[in-house]
Amino acid sequence: MEWKKNAVGRLVPLEIDGKQLKPFEGAYADQGGGRQTGARICAAASYRDKMLKSIDEAIDACKIQDGMTIGFHHHLRNGDILINLVMEKLAARGLKDLVLAPSALFPTHEKLVSYIEQGVISHIEGSMNGPVGRACSLGKMKKTAVLRSHGGRYRAIQDGDLKIDVAFIAAPCADSHGNANGLHGPSACGPLGFALADSLWAERVVVVTDHLVPFPCFPWSIEGGHVDFVVTVDTLGDPSQIISGTTRITRSPTRLLIADYAAQFVRDSGIMTDENFSFQAGAGGVSLAFVKYMGEMMREKGVIADFVRGGSTQYMVDLLENGLTRFILDGQSFDLDGVRSLRENPNHIETNPFVSYNYHTKGCFANRVKVSVLGATEIDLDFNVNVNTHSDGWLLHGIGGFTDAADAQVTIITAPLVRNRVPIVVDSVTSVTAPGEMIDVLVTEYGVAINPRRLDLLDRLNKSAIPVLSIEELHNRALQMTGEPEKPQFTDRVVALIEFRDGTVIDVVRQLQTKS
Amino acid sequence: MSIFAQSPLHTVGREEKSDCLIELQLASSGGRAIKVHSSVQELYGNQIRITLESALDFFAISHGKLVIRDFGALDHVLKARIEAAVRAACGDQVPALLPEPRIALPPKPASRLRRSRLYLPGNQPDLALNAGLFQADAIILDLEDSVAPPHKAAARILVRNTLASIDFGRSERIVRINPLSSPYGQDDLLQIVAAQPDTLLIPKCENAVDIRSVEERVSQLEQTHGIDRKISFMPLIESARGVMMAQEIAFASERNCALCFGAEDFSADIGAERSQEGKESLVARSLIVLAAKAARIQVLDTVYSDVENITGLIESTRESLQLGFDGRGVIHPSQIRPIHDIFSPSAEQIEKARLIIQAVEEAKSKGSGVAALGSKMIDAPVVARAQKVLSMARAAGLLEPDRES
Incomplete structure (x- = not known):
């Protein structure tokens, strides 16, 4: 099997199961130019009972x-x-x-x-x-x-x-x-x-x-x-x-603090502007609280968003119904309020991955979103993010919309520094889902770290009360608490490819060596 | 027949996140058998084993069986749990197995704000890990009401290790001990004083003797350990008898820094239902405020127990301020910010105080004994109040450095 080091420094195979593969070359290296496939042509020659x-x-x-x-x-x-x-x-x-x-x-x-x-x-x-x-x-x-x-x-x-x-x-x-x-x-x-x-x-x-x-x-x-x-x-x-009847905001003080810091960051760094403001947040514990806090800050400053990007929840619907956003662009509903609003409110708009997320189009709206707030299982010193595997090597999650939503103008990762002794900020992620070049900010309960590529954001933060640290400082802080973890043991066999949104291979997942 | 069959099995800890459950059974021969089950087996399994092995070495235990079910306990928690298991098996004479590295003891300021004090159940390690991030003026690691009797012994070891290894930032480090009249109070002091908390919260105080007996024991222990940094006291008054003796309690010790009021026990004691508006405790709270202020110490109101109801919290806390309290208890970090807002001077108050002090200084530099603000003369109590507002503002971080001069 032939291997090549890709643009995030990971070795990936050039062929697997008889399929040719292209290594990842950079988030925006692919400039298109290929052709779409065609669907089978049928004919509606006469009425046909499909039941x-x-x-x-x-x-x-x-x-x-x-x-x-x-x-x-x-x-x-x-x-x-x-x-x-x-x-x-x-x-x-x-x-x-x-x-x-x-x-x-x-x-x-x-x-x-x-x-x-x-x-x-x-x-x-x-x-x-x-x-x-x-x-x-x-x-x-x-x-x-x-x-x-x-x-x-x-x-x-x-x-x-x-x-x-x-x-x-x-x-x-x-x-x-x-x-x-x-x-x-x-x-x-x-x-x-x-x-x-x-x-x-x-x-x-x-x-x-x-x-x-x-x-x-x-x-x-x-x-x-x-x-x-x-x-x-x-x-x-x-x-x-x-769907859940109602989605409830977390009561975890740590998660609430992370959400609060994320919202303060959006406000204080000047991302929350009077015009052209929009954001995306999911339905996780931190995200729900973020949406609520963001709404409070928008109300206080008189900001109305052009749109917010769901997964829709009651907290997004609240923004729409209280005039704090002009539209919800909704990919999926997480609670009854989300479904009701989509059914009844003409400004609550159903979307599909073609208009929202697809890279091979003449434009999807992911990169029109001002700020995206996303979770992760690991983030490393290069800001590479892992949402698929855990630090112990198990493949436990799909990508969801992560890599696509990370196309926003500012992408914020929210994560606790340590989850039950497992450090979330690591020297090198177990597997790369999205490259650090797409990730701008990490928000933890200990403060925020800003990707050195985005010093413009750092400059704008000097009047904020949020603690700002380097990602190395956060990493050290985590290790002080947890001690240095061992690395999981893998076999040579590749069990899964992690495909980037342009179809290139950004990393592989290997079979775990299980102790008998 | 197993060699372990004769000796009892001791179980310590909890099967909860950031904690672990340890089962220890001593034997007289046969060596050691250690079994590690952990949620972080692949990442920390070997380190956990090493921690347990060296702990057993430390306690000179050569024979027995130890099983751990770990859910991501950090080192200081693991050590606290194993020590508690060994104490259960061998008696309380065993030495303390302190975590490494230990945090540097933060300096103890001469005066401090006590607007909020966050209660944390002493036997739950997960809550303490990040407690210093929420900017509470004080954090209370509780060994009393939130810890059930079977867990008292393990909790005090955990709290001791927590004090040694968790950085609570600028928050005052307080431990609520059990009353000395209970079977736990003396043992609490034995473990906790050595860990040098800033302050002890002494529950169910009903007279001066309750304070003096703690003081006597604490002074002895401080001397034994060569501690020259005196631990302060916060008597907690939560009964009719305590309220009627508030004055002698407040004056009972130089170490007293604040009186606290506990509404839950108090209303039960007088046979009243605890209400939202707190009518049943109005007089009691006022008496405690008077006693504390007479003794020139702070006075802190009870907790507001409906975490979801922030509007209610704000109303109730405004009343606390009105009655003369300097702060109140907090059971969830989301209550901290609203409480701080109420107990901190407003921007207008700060500005007015600044103008008053400025006028006084200008008058002084001109050699004039009388200062005035506009047409109003500024007399001594007004200056004292302005100074207090500014010092509170400074302590609350509300004064920009260039405005202080």
Whole structure:
């Protein structure tokens, strides 16, 4: 196997499983110029009844065979039962070497581990976490997994790097033509954007719904013109796990302090401006508190954001309803308020990874976002960030939208300095998800560290009350508390590629050497 | 039959994050068996084993079985838990296994603000790690009400090690001991005095003797350990009897720096329900304020227990200020900032005080004995109040350096 050192100093293979790979050359080295792949041309020669009676009928109709790639979206999160259900039926038919291509997996998908062990699934392309990630770390996948960001997954499908044979689209609301959205029905989840690429490029598209409405289902996040079959099921999943009733802000004093510092940083560094202000924050404990504090500071200073970027939560909806932002650009809803607002408020806009995150476009809005606040499992002295593996080497998380959202004009990482004795600021991250050149600021409970590439931000902070340290100082401080950790032991085998949003390989994950 | 069968198993610690559970069973032969289970096995498993081995060496334990279930405990916690297990097995005569490196003892200022004092349960190591980051004027490591009797012994070792290894920044380091009348108070002093907290919070004070008996023992221990930095006292009054004796309690020791009021125990003691507006304790709080001010020490109000209700906290704290209190207790760091805002002088107060002092100094330099601000004459109590406002502002970090002169 031939290897090459890439632009973040990581050795990556030039070929794996017979596929040619390109090493990462820099966050913006790829200037485009390639061609998109084309989808199969069908013909609407006459009215066709797309309704099928069961998942089994859909599997028959799609002629699923060994080695095919099956796509799913993750808008139903930990409440999803469709992925398990479809894979169970495919396993029961004795199919082998399937490629599972979900936009994300959750702990509820632990069952897939047995299909990986049985060889039903040869590997995963897209995202995985928890139990399935652990199985991958142990080398249980026959082939090499590929981790992609949300924007990277869209790009890979559009560019033909990831060819989806059959897409099963869980649709909380759909009609018999295949038009679908996530706004209504017992499994309502908000946007359905993660399924868009699947619907446009998969050879066969199956919409599965537990809430069939008369034609037309509108708005149509998924357009029926791309859909081959529609199947109704009793339920798509557990509503309480799809979205939470309410999202509650953390009570952890440390996390609240980090959120407070992050908001103060945005205010004091002049990022929060009267015009052209926008921000992105997720639904983690720190992010929710950040959104709340940011709202308070905007109100105090009379700032109205052009837009805020969800995952939407009640705290974002509060901003919209109180006139503190003109729009929410929403990729996924995390609570009931998010879904309600998307359904009712014309300024709460559903987005998909093409408009928000995809690097191979004539412009996605990720780089119009003024400031992005993101979490991480590790960050190193070069500001390289790891969101996939833990310091002990286990692959436990997908990329989510991380690498895409880090395209914002200012990217802030919020993380506690130490999590249960594990230092978060390390000399070199276990695996690189995003290069330090995209990361501008680290905010911890001990203060902020600013990437030396952004001395402009440092200059603007001199009147702020937030403690400013170098990342080396934060690193030393962490080690004083925890002691120097040992490094995990890996075998030579690469179990997963971490793909950058432009399709190059930024790092690999290796199989863990487990002590017997 | 196992060689361990005869000796009892001692269990210490908690299966919680940043903590560990240790099981120790001594034996008379057969060597040592150490089993490490840890949430950070791959990263720190070997270091934990080394810490345990050297701890057993330190305590000269050659035979027995030790099992640890660790959830990311830092070194000073590991050492506290193993020492507590050894104490449970061997009795209290064993030497102290202090963590290394130890933090430098912060200097003890002559006077300090005590607007907020953050209570932390003494047996929960995770809460103490970052406690110094929240800018509370004081941090209380509690050995009393928040620690259940079976954990008292382990908690005092943990608190001792915490004082030795955690930097609480500019926060005053206070330990709430158990009353000397309880089975735990004496042992608390034995471990805690050596670790040199700034202040002891003495609960359930009802008369001067309660203070003097602590003082006697603390002085002895300070002498034994050669400590010349005197530990201050904060008597906590939380009963009807204590309130009626507040005056003698306040005057009982030179070490007293503040009186504290505890509303929960007090309302139970007088048979009243504790209310939001606190009518049931109004007179008691006023008596305590008078006693403390008569003794020229500070006086600190009780905690506000509804963490979510910041509006209620602000209202209640405004009342504390109005009654004459200098600060109040805090059970969550989110309560600190609103309380500091109330107990700190406002920008207008600071500006006015600055003008008063300026006028007095100008008058002095002109050789005039009488200063005036506008048409108003400035008399001595006004100057004293202005000086107090400025010194509070300085202590609260509200004065820019160039404005101080």
